[in-house]
Amino acid sequence: MTRLTKILTNSSAAVALTVAGFTAAPALADGEQVFFMLPNSTTIRFERRDAPLFVAAMEERMPGATVTVQNGEGDPVRQQRLVEDAIAQGADLIVYTSSDANLSAGALRAAEEAGVPVLLYEHDAIGGLAEAHVLFNARAVGQAQGQRAAELIEAMPEGTIRIARVKGNQGEYGTTQYELGQNEYLDPLIASGRVEIVCEDFTPNWDPVQAQAFAEDCLTRTGGEVDMFLGMNDGTTGGSVAALISQGYAPGEIVVTGGQDATIEALQFIAQGWQDNTVFKDLRVMAEAAADMAVAILNGEDLPAEWMNGEVDNDYMMVPAAFLPVNNVTLDNISDVVEAGIYTWAEVCQGAEDSQLCQDNL
Numbered sequence: 052m053t054r055l056t057k058i059l060t061n062s063s064a065a066v067a068l069t070v071a072g073f074t075a076a077p078a079l080a081d082g083e084q085v086f087f088m089l090p091n092s093t094t095i096r097f098e099r100r101d102a103p104l105f106v107a108a109m110e111e112r113m114p115g116a117t118v119t120v121q122n123g124e125g126d127p128v129r130q131q132r133l134v135e136d137a138i139a140q141g142a143d144l145i146v147y148t149s150s151d152a153n154l155s156a157g158a159l160r161a162a163e164e165a166g167v168p169v170l171l172y173e174h175d176a177i178g179g180l181a182e183a184h185v186l187f188n189a190r191a192v193g194q195a196q197g198q199r200a201a202e203l204i205e206a207m208p209e210g211t212i213r214i215a216r217v218k219g220n221q222g223e224y225g226t227t228q229y230e231l232g233q234n235e236y237l238d239p240l241i242a243s244g245r246v247e248i249v250c251e252d253f254t255p256n257w258d259p260v261q262a263q264a265f266a267e268d269c270l271t272r273t274g275g276e277v278d279m280f281l282g283m284n285d286g287t288t289g290g291s292v293a294a295l296i297s298q299g300y301a302p303g304e305i306v307v308t309g310g311q312d313a314t315i316e317a318l319q320f321i322a323q324g325w326q327d328n329t330v331f332k333d334l335r336v337m338a339e340a341a342a343d344m345a346v347a348i349l350n351g352e353d354l355p356a357e358w359m360n361g362e363v364d365n366d367y368m369m370v371p372a373a374f375l376p377v378n379n380v381t382l383d384n385i386s387d388v389v390e391a392g393i394y395t396w397a398e399v400c401q402g403a404e405d406s407q408l409c410q411d412n413l
Contacts, residue, residue, distance in 0.1 A: 082115035083144070083349050086137040090150045090174055091125040093258045094286055096312045097148065098122065100334045101172075105146070108342035113349070123150035125256040127158075134158040138165045144349055145169045146341065149176040150256075153222045159367075168348050171370065172341055175224030175363060181370045182348050184363045185341045187332045188374040189225045193232020193283075195379040196309045199328050200281050201236040203306055204246065207278065211244060214279045215269045216251035217262050217287040217309070224363065226253070229283045233309070249273050254287050262290025263297075270298055282309035285317035285329055292325045313380060313388050315398055321382055322403035331378040331388055340373050382408060 087105055089097045102120045109118050119137070123130030130150045137145055138161060145162055149155040152175045159179020162169045169176075171184040204212050214237075219226035240246040250269035254262045266280060275298075280291035288310040295305055302324035310317045310329030320326035343355045358373035380387055385408070389396055400409035 082117060083113060084137075084140065084142050085109065085116055085118045085144045085146060085345060085349075086134075086140075086142045087118055087120045087146045087172075088130060088133060088137075088148060089120065089122040090130070090148045091256055092122060093125065093256055093260075094284065094312070095314060096334065099314075101148075101337070104334055104338035105341055108338040109345065112342050112346050116349075125150050125258075127151040127154035130155075131158040131161065135161050138162065138167055142167050144345055146172050146345060147176060147181075148172045149174045151220070151222075152177050152224060155179065156367075170341065170345055170348060171363075171365075173225075173337075175365055177366045179365070179367050181365065181368070183344050183354050183359070184365075184370045184372040185337060185344055185358070186225075186363070186372065186374060187337070187377050189228035190232045192225075192311055192330050192332075192377050193229035194235060195232070195330050195377060196229065196281070196283070196311070196328070197233035197236030199379055199381070200233065200279065200308050201240065203279065203308060203327065204240060211247050212240075212278045213247050213249045213273070213276055214281055215266065215273075215277050215291075216248055217265060217280060217282040217291055218251065218253045219283040219287065220255060220257050221253035224365075226283065229311075233281065233283075249277060254283075254290070257284060257286050259286040259290040259293070262287040263293040264290075266291040266294035267297065270294060277305055279306040279308065282307070282311075284309075284311040285314045286312075288326050288329075289314075289316055289320070292320050295325070313393065315394055318380075318385060318388060318394060318399045319401055319403065321380075321385055322399055322406060322408055324403075324406075328379055328381045331380045331391075332375070333378075333391060333393075335391075336375055340375060344373065386412070 106118045109116055121133045127150045147169050155176035156178030163180040168182045171181045173186050252265050282288035288307050291307045308327040313329045313331040317329040340358045347354055359371055361372045361374050362369040363372045396412040403409050
């Protein structure tokens, strides 16, 4: 039994989890049938936190509903089959985090033809009908990452700072917005000659292993002449950290910044000195928003005005959107995550017990 299966089975909601194949869930209970489609297992937040939080939020609001959680495992063809299977099982709503935004039109079309509404969750999905989109403000994430990188660069010695950019999955709304936000701060530094981009590439499926391979290759090609790795989430920054560890660097010898998601691994890297920041997105807030929106859609009601504050263009329509706030976390305010009840100091400080931060808080 997987860790997520244990989490979900322990919930009082009726939950089914498909971890292999796309066929499916056991016989579903009476009541509304909601299928939550996860994108992959490489971005660990989705199975570890998003799914159980959404299940709990739905149980609170609509206890008679069944939430079935399934994972596309980074394969848009598999994910479309999961959507088609959900429709065949009588889905009333599909909460959809695309495995590949650029290849999601088929899944959206299948739902539209079957008359099953779709609520987009975090990732965008291009080329099809959706009732709404709940996501963290991706441009603000990129701006926070870029601003932090600029602050770190300003504190570095005079001369050209050599940066390797480890981007996200190519073509996604989030990746595009993170890059635009980062560029607001990087472009002037590049134009002035203060910054040189020595390596840059996208990370297929946000895979940390791919990010590590890129970082190792960059270190080899530049002879280690890299001052900063700038990522877009904790998977890409974690890949950079893994590359530095594998090649014998010490914590802080090369700056790693541009984290996002506040995973426990990223927070531990921050406490240990390997990573500079992570953008904290309170997934409890996202679960609340998504559940409120899901219930409104299922009940045929207007989308909840308290959440709706924008639109996302998915090349098919302007999708009504709930943009959620973000918080950049460094060593100076890592306590924000602990105070939010996400992790304990004992968890954050694993491997960094002797640091001043952890001695002050353990």
